[in-house]
Amino acid sequence: MLQSPRAPTGWLALVLAVVLFGVVILMARAEVAAPKPVYNLTTIVIIGILGFAAAAWGLVKLGARGKQAQQSDEEKPADYSHVLWLLGILVVGLGGAATVRYFLVPKTLGEFGYYRGDAAREARAGVPQHQGKERCRGCHPEEPKAHAKDVHSKVECETCHGAAAEHLAHFEKEGMFGSKAIFVPTTREPCLWCHRRLAARPSSFPQVDPDEHYAFLGVGDPSTPCMKCHSPHEPLFLDRPVHEARMHPVIQQCTDCHKVRPAKEAKRPEDHPAVFECSYCHQDLARDFAKRTHHNLDCSRCHQVYRESPTAVRIVKHRDPRFCLLCHAKKPFRTDAAPPLVDWPAHGQGKADTCIDCHADNIHGSKPEPAAPETP
Amino acid sequence: MSNQGRKPGSGTATSPTASDPQPPQRPVGERAPGKAWGRRQFLNAGAAGGLIVILVGMRHESAEAGTPPPGEGEGKSAPPGFGDYNWYDHYWAYVIDTTKCIGCGSCMRACRRENKVPKDYFRTWIERYELREGGEAHVDVALNEQASFDADALPAGEKKAKSFFVPKICNHCAQSVCSQVCPVGASYQTEDGVVLVDAERCIGCAYCVQACPYGSRFINPDTHIADKCTLCYHRITKGKTTACVLSCPVGARMVGDLKDPKSPLHEILRERRYTLLHPELGTHPKCYYIGMDIEVK
Numbered sequence: 001m002l003q004s005p006r007a008p009t010g011w012l013a014l015v016l017a018v019v020l021f022g023v024v025i026l027m028a029r030a031e032v033a034a035p036k037p038v039y040n041l042t043t044i045v046i047i048g049i050l051g052f053a054a055a056a057w058g059l060v061k062l063g064a065r066g067k068q069a070q071q072s073d074e075e076k077p078a079d080y081s082h083v084l085w086l087l088g089i090l091v092v093g094l095g096g097a098a099t100v101r102y103f104l105v106p107k108t109l110g111e112f113g114y115y116r117g118d119a120a121r122e123a124r125a126g127v128p129q130h131q132g133k134e135r136c137r138g139c140h141p142e143e144p145k146a147h148a149k150d151v152h153s154k155v156e157c158e159t160c161h162g163a164a165a166e167h168l169a170h171f172e173k174e175g176m177f178g179s180k181a182i183f184v185p186t187t188r189e190p191c192l193w194c195h196r197r198l199a200a201r202p203s204s205f206p207q208v209d210p211d212e213h214y215a216f217l218g219v220g221d222p223s224t225p226c227m228k229c230h231s232p233h234e235p236l237f238l239d240r241p242v243h244e245a246r247m248h249p250v251i252q253q254c255t256d257c258h259k260v261r262p263a264k265e266a267k268r269p270e271d272h273p274a275v276f277e278c279s280y281c282h283q284d285l286a287r288d289f290a291k292r293t294h295h296n297l298d299c300s301r302c303h304q305v306y307r308e309s310p311t312a313v314r315i316v317k318h319r320d321p322r323f324c325l326l327c328h329a330k331k332p333f334r335t336d337a338a339p340p341l342v343d344w345p346a347h348g349q350g351k352a353d354t355c356i357d358c359h360a361d362n363i364h365g366s367k368p369e370p371a372a373p374e375t376p
Numbered sequence: 377m378s379n380q381g382r383k384p385g386s387g388t389a390t391s392p393t394a395s396d397p398q399p400p401q402r403p404v405g406e407r408a409p410g411k412a413w414g415r416r417q418f419l420n421a422g423a424a425g426g427l428i429v430i431l432v433g434m435r436h437e438s439a440e441a442g443t444p445p446p447g448e449g450e451g452k453s454a455p456p457g458f459g460d461y462n463w464y465d466h467y468w469a470y471v472i473d474t475t476k477c478i479g480c481g482s483c484m485r486a487c488r489r490e491n492k493v494p495k496d497y498f499r500t501w502i503e504r505y506e507l508r509e510g511g512e513a514h515v516d517v518a519l520n521e522q523a524s525f526d527a528d529a530l531p532a533g534e535k536k537a538k539s540f541f542v543p544k545i546c547n548h549c550a551q552s553v554c555s556q557v558c559p560v561g562a563s564y565q566t567e568d569g570v571v572l573v574d575a576e577r578c579i580g581c582a583y584c585v586q587a588c589p590y591g592s593r594f595i596n597p598d599t600h601i602a603d604k605c606t607l608c609y610h611r612i613t614k615g616k617t618t619a620c621v622l623s624c625p626v627g628a629r630m631v632g633d634l635k636d637p638k639s640p641l642h643e644i645l646r647e648r649r650y651t652l653l654h655p656e657l658g659t660h661p662k663c664y665y666i667g668m669d670i671e672v673k
Contacts, residue, residue, distance in 0.1 A: 193481055
């Protein structure tokens, strides 16, 4: 066979090998560049092996021809079996490599790109831990009712109580009375995570310096939890949902920019932009309020604002005596240094429903309510 | 074509004049019987082969240019194994309103619970910037167990300028550096635009950790593989929001689908002024920051 005079087959085989290698290179390049698999990897490997085979075959053929030309003087044809051996080793080696690769490379690698497609399926399969407040409402209808109308309405149950998955699993296993496994804050720290006064917090967000606050209210023990006075589910005892409260344009106050409120008698510098203190519009009320007992408080202490959008706030109204009692309730942990303390409801028994029924004088003179409805 | 084909010697490959004498060059693949191939024939054949290769390549290039880039609608049906979730119909992005953030750390605590992030490590975190008068910034992070800031960083006596919180999270870049450098295909970007780590393939070489310009990755001390925000992939693909967004008490965070025309994300990006972290790096981050200060890096 090697002595065949049809030597040009060798050149043809070499050309074929070049073409096959070119195809393999292009396919491999496309495979790497494209985000998704373009060709079957096995196809590329087979074409590559065919290329090697063609190259080897061509070389053998050409070599045979060259030898044949010299052979005219010699007796024996040259032995080319070692080339075929090499070819055999090459084919077996590549075939073995392809087989090993087939078993080692994950099946879904390259399904969508150069990664395991199953990894995305596994990532999706995780079990959500946080459930959302709709789920909580199923078993706890009471707390969400008050919660929904007060200023914490947009705070999820699990923001304070932690993820509920364990709690639910516990409930499903142990039944209603064993079902704890949820975080219930009992110290003041969890409240202060949000409400501690920090320079970096937006000034419109309610925040306190706990030491200052406790001193002002005559609370001696710093370990007293906030919940002794403030209900986290109903922090302000609003008499209507906060999102139905009166809209008010955003007012820029001195403290929105200045860390320390300027002294009352300080004059606004000429080149300072006009700021809109409450007294800017409500002059009569402010003048009247300055004579009353509560004059040392900011208007916003009672008329709290709820920032609903960058341009609008809701001004909430308090009629519930529990709001006044936040400062004035008699509690075992409070000293008399605090604002005057009363024992509600014994104090107003049978006389009034709200504090301002009797104590309006301590606040400020009230003007007749505007005729326009309060709801927007 | 048919007219040309009839004219003898028009020189096209279809013409039946292959046997015409053409002294300078023989047509490819044709030779006088018995005559050995010379260098000329070999070069001709090589040229023809090369031409075929180039043509094949060109065809492929044009096909490549026609494929839509990631993030555009393709109208494909859901791949198997994803249930009713079709990731070709989604493209997730994130919005952080730094003007709202109160630095309470609820997101960090929720992420830890949701994803079982080991102690002292965070997939999302809050940076606090406090600027001295003159512009020098003091930056710190609450890495304690409660993830809470307990006091101002700058002493009370110091002259302070502005200060604010900046929540940070993986930007899930459209051109994510981390997944490009991964040598084993463990870091990857899903079709719906989320950058994830395949725990099974990751070898923990930490190449991605040092490649991420946002510091969003770390080597998990328990599993010794790369760990990062998954955008709560197990939640968003089931119609839930991420744990950090759910737990944020002031609505400073939002996750949304850029392919969903009804997503409130579009309204925010249309109306609010936003910026990106390191847009100059060309990573195309998908975390949009509202009210960001130039000091934030």
